[in-house]
Amino acid sequence: MTLVSERPGTGAPRPYTFPRIVRRDIAGGRVIAAHLPGQALSVATLLLDGGAGHEPAGREGLASVVAKALEEGTASRDATAYALALEGLGAELSTSADWDTFMVGTSAPAHLLPRALELVAEAARTPALRPADVERVRDDEVTGLKMDWASPGPRADAALRADLFGAGERYGRPLHGDPASVAAVTVDDVTAFHRSWLTRPGVLVVVGDLDVLDLDALAATAFAGTVPSEIETTGPLDVPIADTRKIILVDRPGSVQSTLRLGHRAPHRAHPDYVPMTLTGTVLGGAFTSRLNHLIREVRGYTYGIRGDFGLARRFGRLLISAGVQTKFTAPALVDTIGETSRTQSGGVTEDELAVARSWRAGQLSVEMQTPGAIAGALATLVVHGLPDDYYPRLRESLLSATVDEVSAAAAAHLHPRGLTMVVEGDAAVIRDDLVATGLGEVVDG
Amino acid sequence: MPSANPPGAPTTGYPWPIETTRLANGLRVVVSEDHAAPVVAVNLWYDVGSRHEPDGQTGFAHLFEHLMFEGSxxxxxxxxxxxxxxxxxxLNATTNPDRTNYFETVxxxxLELALWLEADRMGGLVPALTQETLDNQREVVKNxxxxxxxxxPYGDAWLRLLPLLYPAGHPYHHSTIGSMEDLNAADLATFQAFHTTYYRPNNAVLTVVGDTTAAEVFALAEKYFGTIERGEIPPAPESALPGGLTEPAREVVRSExxxxxxxxSHRTAPFGTRDxxxxxxxxxxxxxxxxxRLYRRLVDEARLAQPDNIGAYGVDLAYAPAPVIISATAKxxxxxxxLEAGLTAVLAELAAGDITDDEIDRAKxxxxxxxxxxxxxxxxxSDLLGRYATQLGDPARIGGQLPSWLSVTADELRASAAALLSAQSRVTLVYLPATEAAESEENDK
Structure with a gap:
C-alpha cells in the first residue's frame, strides 16, 4: 500500500460573498433582510432594545422572566391554544435576552412564515401577562436557575463577574440573574418592563428566499400597534485593570474536577482593535490548536478542553478563560494558564500561529454561516453594533491582512496576566493548600 | 381539516442530487453537489462503535477516535x-454504540487537503501511534x-439506563464512554489491532457534500484512498433482541x-424500520x-413537572430495538x-389509544x-447520507425519511403505543436528592 505522501496544495479559491442585504424603513420600523435563494427554512426575528442592561437593581433576570411569560397566552388565546397554533405550523417561539437586546422570533418553512410571524408578534406585543401566570413562570424560573446552579460553572461565573464589574453594578451580576434576584421579580416589574421595551417597533430581521417572502407584509405584522420612540444610547465603559492577581476559591465539596474561570476586563465590541484582539484570543485560547489547549489538554492531559477568548458586548468586554480540570492538577493547570497568558502578552504571536488563526477566522465566515439562523445572527450583529452592509467582506479582508506586529501589539495592550482574577470552583479542602503554594495571588473565599 | 401537509409540501426530504460509486477496495463514496455556499463537507462513517467492544475493553472505540487526531x-x-x-x-468526530464518524467542513x-488527511489516517495510523499519545489521550478521555x-447532576443517567434496557452480554449493555478500569488497562497493541481490523475502506463510507462535482470527488477518492487495502471485517457481535422487555426494571439513585x-424508557424497534x-x-x-401531551398534562395542568426539563425522544440505534426515553423533573x-404517577398515567392514555389528529399534525x-x-x-x-448508506445500505433512503414520518397514520400510532408503552416492559430510573432520600428512609423506620 502506498499513500500519497505529499500534502496537496490549495485549489482555486471561491470568491467570498455575504448574502445580499436589504435595509428598509417600513410601517414605522426598520427591516434588515438577507436573501438566501432556495432555502426551505426562513427566519424572522424581532430585535428589541430590551436587554438585561435595562433591568433594575435586585431584579436581575427580569428580562428572562418576561421572555418566558410571553408564551403564557395572549390577549386572544390561552397558553395551550397558542402553543398548538404555532407548533401546528412546525414553528416554535424563540426568545432570548442578552446584555444589549431582547430577541423574539421563529423559524419556519417560507410559505408558513407570515402566519408564524403573526403569532410571534401577538406574543411579543399583546401577551396576556396574567398575574397568576407571571408568578408561576417566575417561580419556575427560580427553580430552573437552582437546577443550573447545582452544576459546576454558574457560581464561578458569578464570582468572576462580581469581581470584575462590581457586585453593585448590573454588569457585575449574572446575565440571567440568580435564584434570589429572580425570586424578587414582581408582576408589576414584568408588565412595566414589557411596556417600556417590548412595545417599541424595534428592528425586524428576515432571512430566507426573498423572492418568496413579502417584506412589506411581514413588517406590517411585526410593527402593528407600536409607537416609534427615540432610544438613548450610552457609551462604552472604561477598562480598569486590577494591579494584583487574586484567586477566589468557591467550595464544591467532593468535586472530581475544578472549574476554572479566569478573566479581566477588555474594550467593547466596536473598539478599533477588534480584529487584532480576536486573533490574539484565537492564538491564546480561541481554537483547538491554541496555546492553552495544546499545553493543558494535549501535552499535560489535565482537561477535556480549555478555551480562552475575548467576549465583547456593546458597552464592555472581557477576557475569559474557562476549563474543567482534574482536581489534583488544579494548581499546575493554573500555573500553566498564567504562564501561557504571560508569554503571549510579553512575546506576542508567531507568524506560524497567526497564519492558522487568520485563515481559521476568515474561513469560519463561510463555514459557519450556511443556515438562515446563522445569517440572522450575523445581521443582528450589524444592527446592535452599528456596522455597515459590507462589514463581513471587509472583516474577512482585515483578518487575512493582519500582521504579526499588529496582533502582538494587541496582545501587549489588551492581555493583563498580572491583573487576572482567577476563580476556582472545586473541593476547597483538597486544593486550598496547593493554590496558596502556587504564589500566583492571594487566595480568598468566594 | 388541519393538515401538516399543505399543498406544495415536498415529496422528498432531499431535493439535491446524490451520486455514488464504490472503489475496488470496497470504499463507498457518496457525493451530493450543492453550490449554494463555497464550502464542502467531508464525512467518514466507520462501521465500528462501542457495540464491537469485547468484555474488559469498554470505552476503547471512543478512546481510539481520539487517537485518530494525533498524527499518521x-x-x-x-x-x-x-x-x-x-x-x-x-472539524470533529463522535463515537456511539453503532459507529464512529469523522467530519470536517472546509x-x-x-477539499483535497481534507481527503488527503482522512486517507492518511485510514491507511497510515498504526506506524504513528505511540505509547505517549495513548497515555495522554487516555487522560483526556478520563477528564x-x-x-x-x-x-x-443526572450526568450518568444514560450510563445507568443502558444496562437496565439491554441484558448483560448484549452489545448495547455498556456505555460508549466505558469504565475507568478498562480505560486504565488499555494497551497500545490492542489499539493497533483495532485500527488494523476495523479502519478498512470496505468498512467505511466517504461522503462529500457541497461546492464540488461527483467526477472530481470520485477521482480524488481513487487518488488518495484507492491504494488502501481492504480487510476481512469480523462479523459484529450478535445483537438481535425481541422488541420490549418482558419484566419491568427499576433503579433508584440517591445523589447530589x-x-x-x-x-x-422502553425498547421499541431498530432505527431504519417503519416501526x-x-x-x-x-x-x-x-x-x-x-x-x-406531557407538557400540557404535567406542566400546564397538574403542575407536577418543571417546564424546562420534560420531554420524550428516541435514541436512533440501528442494530437492536432502540430506546424511547421519557423524562421529567419534579417541581x-x-x-x-x-411525578411518576403523572407520567405513567400519560403513557397509559396513549397506550389506550387516546391520540388526536391535531396532535399528530403538530408532531409532523x-x-x-x-x-x-x-x-x-x-x-x-453529509452525516445523514453516511448514516443511510452505512446502516440501510443506500444513501438515497435519506429522501424517504421525511415522507415516511408524514405518512404515519393514527392507526399505526395507536398500535405502536399499545404494543410498546406497557408497564410490563418499562425501565424506570429515579433520581432522589441525597438529603430527601435520607429523610424518607428515616420515615420508613
Missing amino acids: VHVAKTEHMKLIQGSGGS PAEH ERRQRYENV VPAPRLYL YDVVTVLAGILGSGRGS DGVDADA ALLTTQWWRQVSTAGGR
Missing part, C-alpha cells in the same frame, strides 16, 4: 487540527468522563441532585414542545412518586422543521 504516517502529531483550522475549517478549495458524566427526576418511524412521531406527540414540593409539522434544519448545512447532509 505523513501527518505529524497535532498537525491534523492545525491544517484543518488553518484552512478555515471546522472552504471548497481545501471527558469526569466533566460530562460524573461532575454534573437538586430535585427528583424520572427517566422512563421506528412511527415511534419517532409518537415521541413527538408525547414530548416535543409546549403543545406536547418544588412535588415528590418522585407523584415540528418534525418537518427539524428535518429541514438538519439538512440546512453541508455537514448535516
Whole structure:
C-alpha cells in the first residue's frame, strides 16, 4: 500500500460573498433582510432594545422572566391554544435576552412564515401577562436557575463577574440573574418592563428566499400597534485593570474536577482593535490548536478542553478563560494558564500561529454561516453594533491582512496576566493548600 | 381539516442530487453537489462503535477516535487540527454504540487537503501511534468522563439506563464512554489491532457534500484512498433482541441532585424500520414542545413537572430495538412518586389509544422543521447520507425519511403505543436528592 505522501496544495479559491442585504424603513420600523435563494427554512426575528442592561437593581433576570411569560397566552388565546397554533405550523417561539437586546422570533418553512410571524408578534406585543401566570413562570424560573446552579460553572461565573464589574453594578451580576434576584421579580416589574421595551417597533430581521417572502407584509405584522420612540444610547465603559492577581476559591465539596474561570476586563465590541484582539484570543485560547489547549489538554492531559477568548458586548468586554480540570492538577493547570497568558502578552504571536488563526477566522465566515439562523445572527450583529452592509467582506479582508506586529501589539495592550482574577470552583479542602503554594495571588473565599 | 401537509409540501426530504460509486477496495463514496455556499463537507462513517467492544475493553472505540487526531504516517502529531483550522475549517468526530464518524467542513478549495488527511489516517495510523499519545489521550478521555458524566447532576443517567434496557452480554449493555478500569488497562497493541481490523475502506463510507462535482470527488477518492487495502471485517457481535422487555426494571439513585427526576424508557424497534418511524412521531406527540401531551398534562395542568426539563425522544440505534426515553423533573414540593404517577398515567392514555389528529399534525409539522434544519448545512447532509448508506445500505433512503414520518397514520400510532408503552416492559430510573432520600428512609423506620 502506498499513500500519497505529499500534502496537496490549495485549489482555486471561491470568491467570498455575504448574502445580499436589504435595509428598509417600513410601517414605522426598520427591516434588515438577507436573501438566501432556495432555502426551505426562513427566519424572522424581532430585535428589541430590551436587554438585561435595562433591568433594575435586585431584579436581575427580569428580562428572562418576561421572555418566558410571553408564551403564557395572549390577549386572544390561552397558553395551550397558542402553543398548538404555532407548533401546528412546525414553528416554535424563540426568545432570548442578552446584555444589549431582547430577541423574539421563529423559524419556519417560507410559505408558513407570515402566519408564524403573526403569532410571534401577538406574543411579543399583546401577551396576556396574567398575574397568576407571571408568578408561576417566575417561580419556575427560580427553580430552573437552582437546577443550573447545582452544576459546576454558574457560581464561578458569578464570582468572576462580581469581581470584575462590581457586585453593585448590573454588569457585575449574572446575565440571567440568580435564584434570589429572580425570586424578587414582581408582576408589576414584568408588565412595566414589557411596556417600556417590548412595545417599541424595534428592528425586524428576515432571512430566507426573498423572492418568496413579502417584506412589506411581514413588517406590517411585526410593527402593528407600536409607537416609534427615540432610544438613548450610552457609551462604552472604561477598562480598569486590577494591579494584583487574586484567586477566589468557591467550595464544591467532593468535586472530581475544578472549574476554572479566569478573566479581566477588555474594550467593547466596536473598539478599533477588534480584529487584532480576536486573533490574539484565537492564538491564546480561541481554537483547538491554541496555546492553552495544546499545553493543558494535549501535552499535560489535565482537561477535556480549555478555551480562552475575548467576549465583547456593546458597552464592555472581557477576557475569559474557562476549563474543567482534574482536581489534583488544579494548581499546575493554573500555573500553566498564567504562564501561557504571560508569554503571549510579553512575546506576542508567531507568524506560524497567526497564519492558522487568520485563515481559521476568515474561513469560519463561510463555514459557519450556511443556515438562515446563522445569517440572522450575523445581521443582528450589524444592527446592535452599528456596522455597515459590507462589514463581513471587509472583516474577512482585515483578518487575512493582519500582521504579526499588529496582533502582538494587541496582545501587549489588551492581555493583563498580572491583573487576572482567577476563580476556582472545586473541593476547597483538597486544593486550598496547593493554590496558596502556587504564589500566583492571594487566595480568598468566594 | 388541519393538515401538516399543505399543498406544495415536498415529496422528498432531499431535493439535491446524490451520486455514488464504490472503489475496488470496497470504499463507498457518496457525493451530493450543492453550490449554494463555497464550502464542502467531508464525512467518514466507520462501521465500528462501542457495540464491537469485547468484555474488559469498554470505552476503547471512543478512546481510539481520539487517537485518530494525533498524527499518521505523513501527518505529524497535532498537525491534523492545525491544517484543518488553518484552512478555515471546522472539524470533529463522535463515537456511539453503532459507529464512529469523522467530519470536517472546509472552504471548497481545501477539499483535497481534507481527503488527503482522512486517507492518511485510514491507511497510515498504526506506524504513528505511540505509547505517549495513548497515555495522554487516555487522560483526556478520563477528564471527558469526569466533566460530562460524573461532575454534573443526572450526568450518568444514560450510563445507568443502558444496562437496565439491554441484558448483560448484549452489545448495547455498556456505555460508549466505558469504565475507568478498562480505560486504565488499555494497551497500545490492542489499539493497533483495532485500527488494523476495523479502519478498512470496505468498512467505511466517504461522503462529500457541497461546492464540488461527483467526477472530481470520485477521482480524488481513487487518488488518495484507492491504494488502501481492504480487510476481512469480523462479523459484529450478535445483537438481535425481541422488541420490549418482558419484566419491568427499576433503579433508584440517591445523589447530589437538586430535585427528583424520572427517566422512563422502553425498547421499541431498530432505527431504519417503519416501526421506528412511527415511534419517532409518537415521541413527538408525547414530548416535543409546549403543545406536547406531557407538557400540557404535567406542566400546564397538574403542575407536577418543571417546564424546562420534560420531554420524550428516541435514541436512533440501528442494530437492536432502540430506546424511547421519557423524562421529567419534579417541581418544588412535588415528590418522585407523584411525578411518576403523572407520567405513567400519560403513557397509559396513549397506550389506550387516546391520540388526536391535531396532535399528530403538530408532531409532523415540528418534525418537518427539524428535518429541514438538519439538512440546512453541508455537514448535516453529509452525516445523514453516511448514516443511510452505512446502516440501510443506500444513501438515497435519506429522501424517504421525511415522507415516511408524514405518512404515519393514527392507526399505526395507536398500535405502536399499545404494543410498546406497557408497564410490563418499562425501565424506570429515579433520581432522589441525597438529603430527601435520607429523610424518607428515616420515615420508613
